[in-house]
Amino acid sequence: MSPVYPASLFAERALLAEGWATHVRLDIGADGRIAAITAGASPAGAEKVAGPLVPAMPNLHSHAFQYAMAGQAEVAGSTADSFWTWRDTMYRIAGRLSPEDAGAVAAKLYVEMLKGGYGAVGEFHYLHHAPSGVAYDDPAEMSLRIADAARRAGIGLTLLPVFYAHADFGGAPPHAGQARFIHSPDAFLALLERLRAELGGAATLGLAFHSLRAATPDEIRAILGSGLAAGPIHIHVAEQTAEVEACLAWSGKRPVRFLLDEMGAGEGWCLIHATHMDAGEVQDLATSGAVVGLCPETEANLGDGIFPAEAYLGQGGAFGIGSDSQVSTSVAEELRMLEVGQRLQARRRNVLAGGADRSTGRRLFDAALDGGVAALGPASGGRIAVGAPASFTVLDGDDAFIATSKGDLVLDRWIFARGTNVVRDVMVGGRWVIRDRHHADEEAIDRAFRAALGRLAAA
Template structure:
């Protein structure tokens, strides 16, 4: 069955035949998947040949991938920030300059192309950590959510789901007013942030409106609970950059006499609806607090190494009870397979021991646990009732050619890259077919144009 592009929200009925499919614990050959209303209606194994009318997906099909942490405008920084040396803090100055040039229209163009790149990489849902709210200087747009709505529209056009994590960003540091770059991020108070964020709406199950605390340095301690309550009352995801840099920890200890994790715990921010981003420089008590509260952890290994942030204690966090997910963050690359194996390989470098996670566990972090962190706990599986989100990886590329996988997901996690994705299906819609985006004809051209517009 050849699917045509359908408007967002239109129920989809289709049948997909997968030459190989990862079913959570193992790989099955010859799997038939029925879609109704954008969800999986049935899964049949042992179907040796595709029946008439079925769309054929050759390769290894896995659940659609979830990119738990994204800053779409950082895509414009790729390569330009690789010149010379420096630290996270010098990189941040370049990021500020790029942010200052964005308008709702140029942000839409850049995000649309970036999200299309994600679709080509097998990503079916993105968590957009959004703090670029106002015009330069801090003046609100006539539509106070013009920038957030541009991101929602961009994701819709690119064909992927979005959890817009509208972010409270109120200060430059502990006791410091926003600097000239940060004024367009700030709503001044958490109450004003909540009033603006409450105007955002998701129009269907492809859009979730969540919340974020940029960091403990960017939201005064007395206002953390306001943001947390907003998310908790709505039962939506709450994310927070946490202990990405040792300088943040030192400043928090100086200002409050406690670690950022303890500060968040003391103000009611931690819990199963919350995800800490990075969680890199933690004490043993921090790890215990995060695990005991079931607060999630989103690791972003390609960004963490690109910015020389450090290697976070992922294995210890998971062992303590913190679910792990993955994100491409600054988009130094957009490749969830790379993020998954980097988490394992980083841990090998840190401990000198191999095999901390199985390929299946890493794939769950890139799919099911990521979808849960984005407010879709039923996503990331190939089971009846789950969203019909699929990613198919070629098994005949120079990276993946070899024995056909019979037992596990190793071919995808430890060999494939985003370039090996051949099909991406979102809510039953065939968004990427045979390695080409079905809605945006020239994704590289769209990226080049959108980035160039910010560097003129």
């Protein structure tokens, strides 16, 4: 990766915080942040970028280890396939990964995310222990492998260690397939302390609860009250109708309602999926200050259902996008699937545009960008403004569709027509990490990834 600036960039077109501008000079400080922006500027003395410049997108929900099983659960079983049968395959893969394998898989994944237009990732990390369930000599071993993979790739990281203690609602004991995930509250808090000391400013540290199935209300309250929950808080919720039914039987409340009423979910929280809500949950979540983490490609792949996006966005709800199980690592594919799902359900076009004469791509891009930063923290990127991280995606100005588009049509063509094909360069925090679709450490990362997949196949 190229060194941190100071330096200057010049873009013929750039999507700034206030909208599209032309002939834009961006001065970048040695801290990797934008020091100055001048529209209508001269290119003299600046590095000219190769196409329209837009913010790099935060990826707010990732399980890096699941990249190792991409495409491996697409053979029909003897019973009706569902999320729950897919989970059995995931547990088998999770049981085989060594720390070395996990690091190799994550590094490859993070390079692919960068190539897809992401600049930061929220790693919802619950693969903590050895396959037997015994902690490694360093209980943070697997978490630190993730942090090292992010460093090698050059992607921004919000690390979200996951508290996971139970198999189902009401504190049911975990089963053998979950052994690598399990912590007591005290052990989990010790992990957070270790990571806070180790990571320093190299990553944002938050935390996650796997789900209301995996953590009791008392455990959630104890961890939140510990003083160590200083960053973002994430949780899976209402991904499956079976989960909603089980939560009702256990508590008398639907899961999103339980989080809002009993756990105080609001600003600083990110609720992953939230697919199955009633109208009251949609309204109250939309006004709560929480962000919904949508993973449309994974949700479609698993047959989860379709998020009520039109109603939720119509009431001012915030959302971001994530790659989750890694069936896609593309910003454009996630946003396209989000809109396409709504079209199939509503049997209308441009469902999420937000009004007449508005670009669907622009509305989705802006909303996902803002929601992603709210969910991962300000170091994860954001709109292009003075003081913000210099984290950008450069689209290919030689592509005919991009070259001949103006304004928001650039985003519409990227998201709905061209996809990852037109992501050319990516900068994160003032460093070029993808140049002309390549990563400087790509060959070594690819070799390690291939070796990890070979070991998994032989296991």
